[in-house]
Amino acid sequence: MEAYPHLRIEREQPINQKRPGQPPRIKIPADVPAHARGLKQSLTRAIEEARKDLGGFDDRPLFKLKVGTLPPEQIEQGFPGIEVVSQEDGGYALAFADKRALDEFEARLSQLADGQTPKYANILYALEAFDHWRPEDRMGWALKRDGLPRKGEFVLDIELWPLARRDERDAMLASFGAWLSHEGVQALDRVSLGDYLAYRLRVTPKMGKYLLNHRDVRSVDLPPKLGLELGVLQLDIQDVHQAPPPGNAPVVAILDSGIAGGHPLIGPALGDAQGFVDPHREAHDAHGHGTLVAGIALYGDVEACALAKVFVPQLRILSGRVFDADNSANPRFMANIVDEAVRYFHDAYNCRVFNLSYGDCNKPFLGGRVGGLAYVLDCLARELDVLFVVPTGNFHDAPVQWLKQDYPHYLLKNEARLLDPAPALNVLTVGSLARWDRSANAWRHPNDIHTPVAQRDQPSPFTRCGSSVKGAVKPELVAYGGNFSIDPHTDSVTDRWLGELSTCKDFAEGRLLKSEIGTSFAAPHVAHAAARVLGEFPSASANLLRALLVANGRVPAATYDLLSGKEELLAQVVGYGMVDDSHLYRSTEEQVLLIAESALIDKHNHFYEVPIPESFYGGKKRRLREITVSLAYCPPVRTTRLDYKASRFQFRLVEATSLDEAAAAFDKATAEEVESIEELKCNKGTYGAQRRAYGTVQSSTWTIKQSRDAKLYVVVTRNDHGWGMALTETEEPYALVIRLADRENQEARLYTQIRAQLQARERARARV
Structure with a gap:
């Protein structure tokens, strides 16, 4: 079986735009004054609890806000002096708040309780409660399972809050290091890599409890326990x-x-x-x-x-x-x-x-x-x-x-x-x-x-x-x-x-x-x-x-x-x-891999017409014919956001009579509308568009059972989170692989025919 290099496929024009999704709707509480009074009470309790925290590189208290689906950035916009440091599970956001911000919260909540509508009332509507980051919130999985050792010295891994501003981050690290030195705690190692700020410490049980109450500590856990668990074919090297x-x-x-x-x-x-x-x-x-x-x-x-x-x-x-x-x-x-x-x-x-x-x-x-x-x-x-x-x-x-x-x-x-x-x-x-x-x-x-x-x-x-x-x-x-x-x-x-x-x-x-x-x-x-x-x-x-x-x-x-x-x-x-490495490295006449590498602007789409020879559809004998599409990209990430990855790509395999028709379906479509665009039904055992889109490498396979009049297009869409704008590139790179297989056709000439189609397209582009 003769093998050939995989073929390159170029994207088609146009590169059309899509609209971002709609922001989450804020539901107004049924009893707004009662909602405001409840928030004021929870704010008072949270302030009292926050004052019990140890340490801190500055005097701002740390709050756990129950925000539901409200984007954390909106809180910072509405209340200067609030610094959201992380999103957590369950619709929570962790934030530092200075005195000005706390006074502003109390003033606006008082207005809301009196029946008035203060600035950024939608944020107050969305807020469900103020709370405090407790010792049990700081405990990692292994520490919750095993507990702190009761005597002797032992090792703990401490993660600090990954503050966005470099000056604050440096100040926190310096302050925490000085606190450790003052307490006589031995630091075995330190990590400062992007969002990951951590210490490995040798501590006593008393110090372990202190760390669980330290304001600047995000989490406390036991050090790694490695999973490297380690019959013989007789062979003579001669x-x-x-x-x-x-x-x-x-x-x-x-x-x-x-x-x-x-x-x-x-x-x-x-x-x-x-x-x-x-x-x-x-x-x-x-x-x-x-x-x-x-x-x-x-x-x-x-x-x-x-x-x-x-x-x-x-x-x-x-x-x-x-x-x-x-x-x-x-x-x-x-x-x-x-x-x-x-x-x-x-x-x-x-x-x-x-x-x-x-x-x-x-x-x-x-x-x-x-x-x-x-x-x-x-x-x-x-x-x-x-x-x-x-x-x-x-x-x-x-x-x-x-x-x-x-x-x-x-x-x-x-x-x-x-x-x-x-x-x-x-x-x-x-x-x-x-x-x-x-x-x-x-x-x-x-x-x-x-x-x-x-x-x-x-x-x-x-x-x-x-x-x-x-x-x-x-x-x-x-x-x-x-x-x-x-x-x-x-x-x-x-x-x-x-x-x-x-x-x-x-x-x-x-x-x-x-x-x-x-x-x-x-x-x-x-x-x-x-x-x-x-x-x-x-x-x-x-x-x-x-x-x-x-x-x-x-x-x-x-x-x-x-x-x-x-x-x-x-x-x-x-x-x-x-x-299956039988066609991983090279294509053959009955199985062809098309590869593309490109870069895409946020809120835009790329289109690739799948080159399908007539022989792929033709023939009276029933046989298995497959199309597989895979997409991979490498987004920046933040541990302080639940979505984690700052950019989002997905693809659809759709039918259309022409490129214009395919482009019209995606042109300025919102995120919700893209989700509703119907694609071919993929095989059992592979995943639909929504499920595969959560990962940064995605793939699905389709079986072609009969001739189709319409053309097939792979549409790649980028739709980033707003919080990721500072982290992503204007054009984010991605790779696309399309695999066509006609393995049961002994007379298949897929490679020769697809290569001819791609060459014809190149000549047409050159003429234009």
């Missing part, structure tokens, strides 16, 4: 055919516990190994996790290579040791370590793909704000145009009865949610599928019944689930990572010989390969594929990498049958499916 990678091979960086650089299957492809963990900064892998991850990132399917006894790498590996030998909490913040490692490999080697198989078991995502490391990855991805691949994290706490009777539904429980940094929106998050369903005991004793929890190509019983912010599809992709098997006589659970085969750090003892389970070993399958795409498209943006990978995602039949009719479970456990 029987293996090896070759070094080509000189122009793309690079992929493994940020992990280091790599055993002397391993004979890794050494020839290892370009650089650095340690970023204090104090000694050793690069060697003393744990073994990083070496396992590296083997999969380098070779992809290590099992297939071992069976063929051929290991020829097509990539080069860079190793950044970011975990210590025990994979335990390090005095430094992971965010600082990762930031340093990424910048080093990007600057020194122009590395574009990073695998970070890490999950903080103390930071499950239960809605609301993403964790600090997720935020840092989102910012780095945008700043450096790099792709991060991370796992969902492992859930090993399911009781045997859940495994036996409630698989896979228990995966939707809160206990099994994504771990930080998996909720990050500008990265690819990878869940796990079972490759094997026969354990070591079952191989040795064929008559001994061991029941696999998952069948092949079904979700691993330990894979964690999404969604991410505002319901964004997470994980986007899945790959093989392992399985469990249960002995029905003893109810014992095993994973032996049910994991992924990869390179073992103990190679000197004769163990070249080792099998382990975990989403940590699913993620590098995707990192491997992403780096190989760079071999075909060296200048591809991270957006294009994500769009290509997701466009080639397929939900395996075994998973679809298991989750049939359960779209919510499908979206939160397997996302867009498993990467």
Whole structure:
């Protein structure tokens, strides 16, 4: 089957405008004077409670305002002296208020209580209550679960309010640092990266209680608890055919516990190994996790290579040791370590793909704000145009009865949610599928019944689930990572010989390969594929990498049958499916990928006419024909807004007789009107326009069953939040991938015919 480079597609004219959505309507209370009196009482109580706070770099009290759907910016506009620092779950906004603002609040509330209509009365109508940021509001998930230790010294992670103004932020950091010094608290590390301001502190129980009452503290939590849980195929290196990678091979960086650089299957492809963990900064892998991850990132399917006894790498590996030998909490913040490692490999080697198989078991995502490391990855991805691949994290706490009777539904429980940094929106998050369903005991004793929890190509019983912010599809992709098997006589659970085969750090003892389970070993399958795409498209943006990978995602039949009719479970456990790399790198006559990279102004649309040959529709024989569309972009983010991402893109696949007709439907359409524009009905197992639009990489597939008279257009729309104007570019970049497949047509000539259509369009544009 001859393969060809993917084709470029250019957008059509016009670029038409759309209207923003309507602002939320403010409902006037039924009894306005009573509403005003209630607000005055809650304001008085909140002021009294705020005075009990400790510290603060200035004397402004901190309030928790119940604002519902009211945009926080309107409060600042209506009441000078109010500084909204964050939106929180449940329709709350946190704000500092100076004396002038408080006096103005009281004066206008008095007017409202007397039956008058003060300035910005709509804000007072929308306000439901004044409240105070309490110690329980500051407690993170792990601290609520475990509580503060009662004696001795221990470590806490403290996040401060991410103030927008640089001078205030610097003043707060200086004030908080001075307060820590005065109290004799040891600061192990500090992060100041955009919206993420945090300290790692060694404290006493008394100081822990003080921090829960400190005005400038946003949250207090226990330090990370790593989810790096770590059978063997006999292989003699003398029987293996090896070759070094080509000189122009793309690079992929493994940020992990280091790599055993002397391993004979890794050494020839290892370009650089650095340690970023204090104090000694050793690069060697003393744990073994990083070496396992590296083997999969380098070779992809290590099992297939071992069976063929051929290991020829097509990539080069860079190793950044970011975990210590025990994979335990390090005095430094992971965010600082990762930031340093990424910048080093990007600057020194122009590395574009990073695998970070890490999950903080103390930071499950239960809605609301993403964790600090997720935020840092989102910012780095945008700043450096790099792709991060991370796992969902492992859930090993399911009781045997859940495994036996409630698989896979228990995966939707809160206990099994994504771990930080998996909720990050500008990265690819990878869940796990079972490759094997026969354990070591079952191989040795064929008559001994061991029941696999998952069948092949079904979700691993330990894979964690999404969604991410505002319901964004997470994980986007899945790959093989392992399985469990249960002995029905003893109810014992095993994973032996049910994991992924990869390179073992103990190679000197004769163990070249080792099998382990975990989403940590699913993620590098995707990192491997992403780096190989760079071999075909060296200048591809991270957006294009994500769009290509997701466009080639397929939900395996075994998973679809298991989750049939359960779209919510499908979206939160397997996302867009498993990467089918048969056409990821090159197109063929029966399957063609069209790629585009462009940039779009806010409140505008771009149009792409899908080039469809007559042969795609024609033919009497019924056959499967598909169109897949994927979109990826990389927005700026703010942890102080519930929407998190400052820009919003979405796409529609619509029918129209002409470009003018398609443009007329979208011309100056409001956000609500765009939502109502009908697109083709997409396949079961993929997601409609509204569901996929929450993420920054989006994809859907359509089956074409009959000839169509109308043309098909992909319409890309940008509709940003007002609060994001200062963060976004005038033209925000995006990548689009359109895949046409006619695999059951043995005489298909899609590539030749589509290329001819695109060339004809180019000639027509040149004449104009």
